[in-house]
Amino acid sequence: MAYTWSLIDVNLFDALCPHKYGNFKKSHVFQQYKKEDYIYFENDHSDKIYLIENGKVKIGYYTEDGREVVKAIHVKGDVFGEKAIIGEEQRDEFAVALSEVSICCLTVETLLSLMKDNQHFSLKIYKFIGLRFKKIERRLSILLFxxxxxxxxxxxxxxxxxxxxxxxxxxxxxxxxxxxxxxxxxxxxxxxxxxxxxxxxxxxxxxxxxxxxxxxxxxxxxxxxx
Structure with a gap:
């Protein structure tokens, strides 16, 4: 089986969670998942990003011959589903809980509004996305060779x-x-x-x-x- 992994340099939960921003407190919605519950599947509509308050989440996909490829395991403080920010319409991966998980679900619309109101915040998000993609690419190369x-x-x-x-x-x-x-x-x-x-x-x-x-x-x- 082939795998890659993704680590996050900073805990973005506190920076992104809407309760930090008065105008977005109503967007501060937490969802609970049990172990082995799917948060989203491949081909699901991509309109949210997810911030882990507690627990552990596996990100992966299946090859044409049915093999599971694990792309990342995210833990408390991590963000996933971030490709929705840059225009992904359908998920090309699944997300499944590896333990009991508490997650703040943030719509892309809400996040884009936060980014529009704060240029520093916006740059931080794009830097985060760029670094994550760069690390995944580098580690995939390490994995293969x-x-x-x-x-x-x-x-x-x-x-x-x-x-x-x-x-x-x-x-x-x-x-x-x-x-x-x-x-x-x-x-x-x-x-x-x-x-x-x-x-x-x-x-x-x-x-x-x-x-x-x-x-x-x-x-x-x-x-x-x-």
Missing amino acids: KDVKTRLLEFINELSEQYGAHCEHTGNYIIKHPYTQKDMASLLGTSRPTLNCLFNELKEDGILNYNRRAIILYKNVETLAG
Whole structure:
């Protein structure tokens, strides 16, 4: 199976959620989804973007031979369905809840009104969309042309940028991330046993340690992948 992943540089939930803007409080509508509920399907009308208050959402599509391709796993604070902003009329992907999810649904009309009233806000949105597309393209290239271990190292580097922090007491770098091993395996296009073997190999090499919610990079490790 083939996969790509998408990480977001900033938490846009607070910036976008309509309760921040007095004229749009009526647009502040939350919807709840149970695990495995679909938020939208491929070919659904594309007229909303979604902001995750809590929970986890998988984005993907199916190939002609029925294989599932996972494009992204989004978590608290992330935005998805953003292609509606730039004129997408029908979804070319599905979105499904991986846990109980609370989502603020924002119509494209509302978002465009917010953008019209605030040029800085508008530039931030377009920058966000451009960066997301650029990252997906780059990571797809990595997925197609690099082995699983290299893909894992690249992914850990990205996690360290988004979720990592130095520990003053040990000098190590602690990455407290929201992904399970199943999530990581899906995003990296491999199996959980293979992923676990790679983590154990990196542990034995003295590069890192890990547990369910954190990856610990030892202080002598400056970078994992070029």
